[in-house]
Amino acid sequence: MDLNLVVALRALLEERNVTRAGLRIGLSQPATSAALARLRHHFSDELLVRKGNSYELTPLGTALQAPVTNTCAMLERLFTSRADFQPATEQRDFTLLASDYAIAVFGAELSRVLHAEAPGVRLHFRHMDPRIVEDTGTVLSGVDGVLIPHGVISGFPTVELYRDEWVCLVAADHPGIGDHLTLDDLARLPWVVYQRLFDAPVTRQLSMLGLEPRAEVFVQSFHLLPNLVAGTRRVALIQQRLARLLHGLATVRVLPCPFEAIPLQEALWWHPVHSQDAAHIWLREVAAQVASGIAELDGHQDVPAAGQDAPRTG
Incomplete structure (x- = not known):
């Protein structure tokens, strides 16, 4: 799995909006929509569902919020580790x-x-x-x-x-x-x-x-x-x-x-x-x-x- 999707997943779950999530991580709206489509396919779940003019998280999307936040924090610490x-x-x-x-x-x-x-x-x-x-x-x-x-x-x-x-x-x-x-x-x-x-x-x-x-x-x-x-x-x-x-x-x-x-x-x-x-x-x-x-x-x-x-x- 492309680990960049972890970053996209966090942004999508927190922003609950494709455009805002894309701006947050530096992706265009089409690229962010494509990332969402890949995530939906991977989890076999919609993750975000439209309700009126906004989006709401599915139960699985809600359950993924805390783990993906911790995962991003762990990856950041992992890749900022130094030898001295x-x-x-x-x-x-x-x-x-x-x-x-x-x-x-x-x-x-x-x-x-x-x-x-x-x-x-x-x-x-x-x-x-x-x-x-x-x-x-x-x-x-x-x-x-x-x-x-x-x-x-x-x-x-x-x-x-x-x-x-x-x-x-x-x-x-x-x-x-x-x-x-x-x-x-x-x-x-x-x-x-x-x-x-x-x-x-x-x-x-x-x-x-x-x-x-x-x-x-x-x-x-x-x-x-x-x-x-x-x-x-x-x-x-x-x-x-x-x-x-x-x-x-x-x-x-x-x-x-x-x-x-x-x-x-x-x-x-x-x-x-x-x-x-x-x-x-x-x-x-x-x-x-x-x-x-x-x-x-x-x-x-x-x-x-x-x-x-x-x-x-x-």
């Missing part, structure tokens, strides 16, 4: 999928190092694609990597980054909670729950213990957990490193988990197509260095003791 990479002088864009937790704890320091060592590099952080679990290869093929802990995906190359522990958050003035929580407390208290469970595998561990959190608030940002716990009877699970960064932003207490919560092992995963790319190799080496620095800081951090009130701000 000089970070001080060259330009490059890197795209990483990550949760707000991973960006705060790891991504911020990574961006500072890139700022100092590679002024021509642009770093794009995007929200986690929910397809990462069911269609890992397709998602990874369209980006440079994903920051996600072990226990969610497997079977792809990875750089180990750092470990983190899970702790509990309760309001500083929570009635009836002292310096420790029990499993009975977790069962009876309302919860604030991070909604995308694939970023918090520890919640699955609670189910194995026979505990189903009574969720009262759902949120898609780990950063919002302290504010949604403060001044309430709610409880939440949060990563210790993030709790340290957010210390003082809400009147909450950090308490140990009343069960042996499985530690979080954060990693950078990527598609094998990037493995021999010099720029990507450099990025992975920098990521490993940043992670090593984060680990070295562990012994020098002043972490609030369990049960200590976070100071009020503002």
Whole structure:
């Protein structure tokens, strides 16, 4: 199959208009119509059907949108790969999928190092694609990597980054909670729950213990957990490193988990197509260095003791 048809397919599915698609990729209208005819023959589907004065995608055309976008991104990265990479002088864009937790704890320091060592590099952080679990290869093929802990995906190359522990958050003035929580407390208290469970595998561990959190608030940002716990009877699970960064932003207490919560092992995963790319190799080496620095800081951090009130701000 002519790979130029992949470019035409993306333009046709996104523009839903033969003329505009042709202008976008530099083809005449007859040439674009011919490309559409070949694509229809290949897929045995109309892909675009006229409705009034416009076109609509067929069900197959709709289903092809995401794969063809990722395929074009992968091909672009493949053909822009270099045998060497000089970070001080060259330009490059890197795209990483990550949760707000991973960006705060790891991504911020990574961006500072890139700022100092590679002024021509642009770093794009995007929200986690929910397809990462069911269609890992397709998602990874369209980006440079994903920051996600072990226990969610497997079977792809990875750089180990750092470990983190899970702790509990309760309001500083929570009635009836002292310096420790029990499993009975977790069962009876309302919860604030991070909604995308694939970023918090520890919640699955609670189910194995026979505990189903009574969720009262759902949120898609780990950063919002302290504010949604403060001044309430709610409880939440949060990563210790993030709790340290957010210390003082809400009147909450950090308490140990009343069960042996499985530690979080954060990693950078990527598609094998990037493995021999010099720029990507450099990025992975920098990521490993940043992670090593984060680990070295562990012994020098002043972490609030369990049960200590976070100071009020503002």
